[in-house]
Amino acid sequence: KESITMFSLVIYVPSTHADKMREALASSKAGAVGNYDSCSFTGAGTGRFRPLANSSPAIGSLNKLEEVDEVRIETVVQKQFLAEAVKAAKKAHPYEEPAIHITEIIDYKLYLGNDDCTSTSSALSRFGPISVVLEGLDGVGKSTVAEKLAAVLNAEHMMTPPAIMRTGREWFVKQDNHMRKAYYMVGNFIAGSEMQQCVEKQQRSVVLDRYFASTIAYIVGKKDTHLPLPAKEDPVFAWPDELYRPSCMIVLVLPEADRVLRRQGRTAIEETPEEKLLREDPRITERINQCYEMLGCLRVDIEGSDGVDAVVNKIIAAIEGQLTKSA
Structure with a gap:
């Protein structure tokens, strides 16, 4: 059993760019869990923002409140791959100011071989958001x-x-x-x-x-x-x-x-x-x-x-x- 440092990486992106974002994350080794890769969770919602002066919005117009169909993509990434994953996410994102949340996962343990990859809360992950x-x-x-x-x-x-x-x-x-x-x-x-x-x-x-x-x-x-x-x-x-x-x-x-x-x-x-x-x-x-x-x-x-x-x-x-x- 080997203790590692893992992070939860959450990105909000227009739904039209969801596939591109997931591919970019996977290519940077985000979502690698034990014997699996490309692991992520996606939830739909509505993004809202107003581009101000000096901004260059990919969607919308200056000083106009915009609403966009977006998705929340959440994945996990090991500490040594975090910087590369964030860089890949920003490159794949159409916005000049992408919303990215990073949270350290406490007491994460990696079990090598055929064992499960788990954390303190892994027993609850199968139930989804609770x-x-x-x-x-x-x-x-x-x-x-x-x-x-x-x-x-x-x-x-x-x-x-x-x-x-x-x-x-x-x-x-x-x-x-x-x-x-x-x-x-x-x-x-x-x-x-x-x-x-x-x-x-x-x-x-x-x-x-x-x-x-x-x-x-x-x-x-x-x-x-x-x-x-x-x-x-x-x-x-x-x-x-x-x-x-x-x-x-x-x-x-x-x-x-x-x-x-x-x-x-x-x-x-x-x-x-x-x-x-x-x-x-x-x-x-x-x-x-x-x-x-x-x-x-x-x-x-x-x-x-x-x-x-x-x-x-x-x-x-x-x-x-x-x-x-x-x-």
């Missing part, structure tokens, strides 16, 4: 893990509330329950739309930090704590028809002592009303985690000693298991 949501209480490490998981999967990393709503968050979290719920629900629908666009239109996987399950789990878990939780079939756990449903939802569960210790280490973070409630009534912690599972989240138990890579591997195994069952 959407993964990470849920869990504050302090379990969602944000750090989500960022690493997105890098491993070469996925878009998103968060809720979405960026367009984040400036008002500090004010909303101090309001009553109805205002907070409305704020988070609106954020869920915006994030859901963005996630769906990324997966279905851009053909790119997404890792989202928090979603609809968090909103409902906190509401139901905190309510009527002297009574048992509603049954899984209760309408309160029903998924809205209008809200995009991700491929897989994961809830990270950390031992409460470790979670509290992590929270206490965040000296710059003000205690939220929810965290204050959890501190005063520890029973609510397990109620919320149970609600996550009733909403369809796969529970992944982690330990305080687990490193980020170990947690990511647990998540990938859980995702693969669920997607395989539903395939």
Whole structure:
């Protein structure tokens, strides 16, 4: 087994030049995977741009907004061939300013001979673009893990509330329950739309930090704590028809002592009303985690000693298991 450095190379090109681009990439050794060559993925979409003064557009006119049928071509390339692949792509591209994205693939391993060429996320590649949501209480490490998981999967990393709503968050979290719920629900629908666009239109996987399950789990878990939780079939756990449903939802569960210790280490973070409630009534912690599972989240138990890579591997195994069952 030999460790190598691999990159994901993504190029947006007019559909009329797709074949020429794929041939140019293959000739520069991009798309060479084990005993295969010319490996790539192509997704269609619409490119949009406005040529400004001093530009020489291959398509369109100066100062006029243009829309072009384009394709997104994604391939992989070893580090030693990357410069040549980029040079070949620019030469084959009709635009003077081609859109090219390059991302390093983390922990890529090459297995020689008849073995498979794989990476940390290779088990999921057969499912195509997927959407993964990470849920869990504050302090379990969602944000750090989500960022690493997105890098491993070469996925878009998103968060809720979405960026367009984040400036008002500090004010909303101090309001009553109805205002907070409305704020988070609106954020869920915006994030859901963005996630769906990324997966279905851009053909790119997404890792989202928090979603609809968090909103409902906190509401139901905190309510009527002297009574048992509603049954899984209760309408309160029903998924809205209008809200995009991700491929897989994961809830990270950390031992409460470790979670509290992590929270206490965040000296710059003000205690939220929810965290204050959890501190005063520890029973609510397990109620919320149970609600996550009733909403369809796969529970992944982690330990305080687990490193980020170990947690990511647990998540990938859980995702693969669920997607395989539903395939």
